[in-house]
Amino acid sequence: MAETIGLSILKGIVSFLINPLTYISLVAAFMIGLSRVKRDRRDFHTRVHDVLDDVKFAIVPGIIAGISILILNLLLGLVVPMGIVLAISISAILILVTGQMRFLSPAFVFILPVLAALYYEPIDLGSEWLNSWQTGFDSVSLIALALIAGLLLIVEGVLIHQNARKQTSPRLVRSKRGKLVGAHEVQRLWLLPLFLFLPSGAIEASSWWPLLEFGDQTYSFLILPLPIGFRKLIHHTLPAPEIKRNGIHVVTVGVFATLLATVSYFVNAEWLALSVFPLIVILRAAILLLHRGMNKPAYFNERNEGLVILGILPESPADQMNLQVGEVISKVNGLSLGNGTDFYTALQQNAAFCKLQVLDFNGEIRFEQRALYNDQHHELGLLFVKEQRLDDSIDYAKES
CATH class of the missing domain: 2.30.42.10 (PDZ domain)
Incomplete structure (x- = not known):
């Protein structure tokens, strides 16, 4: 069993390396760094941080977070069909191309997969291989999706709390009255290797695993490159404490979603798991609004003394x-x-x-x-x- 799992993990790593989303995310991280350096030179006539710092931030913390998901899912065995994997990828790419990193949260990324699970009807694309990417929409476990979304929100909150507050970028902006004030911006993208199980493969089910039986007796391993983004402009207070508070709020939403999904598992209520998704969208959007800091005086401004x-x-x-x-x-x-x-x-x-x-x-x-x-x-x-x-x-x- 251990050898089979190890071989499946190796195949999963290969799937991660050949997935276009991996390289789209890394290019996006590089472009974030390039844009930041350009703005630094405009505002201060010098570069503050290296352009490749954003790429390093994308890779290292994401891998560490991905390992934690791997260990947890090896125990739980949460299974996601190929159609849902494709829907998650498409959703992430659509948000990436808009450049709105603040919406690259699992709460928003999972909107499309859930809608697909509820309403999408597969169509004949004229190719057996292409048709295979549309499988599983009618049989996906909403409980498994809710658990994954809750756990990913916890990961997102931890990344914001621990990593987003590092190397915030100073900048100069205009207030509503046209006065020049200072602010700190953080625009971060983390590339998370999301370890998932697919139905059918070489890994055999046991009496206690997987946690949510999918109907198949064998499973395979997949590593999905999942970008998680964060963007915030802070003008009304010091950046680090504000970002830490933001991270704590996101973790709280993730814990709530995970507990609700866990309850839905024990009472076997998919309707309860389904309720997780509109709740996390509303709460995550509320966090965005809560931390905007509108109508608050600028902390970094010119003073009469000092x-x-x-x-x-x-x-x-x-x-x-x-x-x-x-x-x-x-x-x-x-x-x-x-x-x-x-x-x-x-x-x-x-x-x-x-x-x-x-x-x-x-x-x-x-x-x-x-x-x-x-x-x-x-x-x-x-x-x-x-x-x-x-x-x-x-x-x-x-x-x-």
Whole structure:
């Protein structure tokens, strides 16, 4: 049995590598990075993070999440027919091509597969191979789909909580009143290897497995490349705590959906499993609205006294100091900032050394200092909100 499962897993890995959705997702992640770097150069005349960082974020966390699904499904044996696999792939591709990463959530991706399971009638495509991709719509277990959707929402929430808050991208936007303010954007795409069982194959059923018997006595293994996306523009607060709260809310919805699907399994009620899908769509959409932050004042803005740190360039002098995004630099080399005093001008008071007076998140003052060298960034690698011409700046109320 173990050898058969191992061989099936190997075939599943091959199916993942030859699936076009794998490469469409990686290209999309690369384009996200390319767009981010272009925007960085427009706003700050420098690149903040490397263009390939988004591709690395897509692969590594997704594989780790996929392994957790693999272990769980090896025990449960949730079976999905080929027609539903195709519907999930089509749904993900349709959302990907729109570029709306905020809707690339399992809650929205599963709308098309569920509708197909309820209403789609297979048609003759003139090819036995093509017709085989339409099988199973009438026999799919809605309980299995609900369990998968709930578990994937938990995974999505964990990815948002643990990964989306890393390397958020600073940017400059226009407020409703036309004032230049700062914001942090995170646009992330994770490529999750979703381990599923298909009806028919070399893996034999046992007395306790699979959890939901599909009607066949043998099963095969498939790894479906499932992209999960997240996008958020944060202007009203610090990015990390806001993103963590967002992740917790998504996990909560996933746990609720999984519990409801579990109850439907024990009472054998597919109608209860079916109710999971409109609920998670409504709740996931509510989370999008809840975290928009509309009509809230901008956190990163120009102030009369001090400069708010909008961003810190990696491996810059500021990155090596104990400075955090969102803190306020009130003095440089004894000169108060604000009222027209430029940060660079204050630094030039001592070309070999700088001493910063910093106001932390608790309103307490501390001092940071270090030596300066000719080959280092002229502003220590700190990014601030500075009034300048932005031809394609956006209204943050529409993007948040």
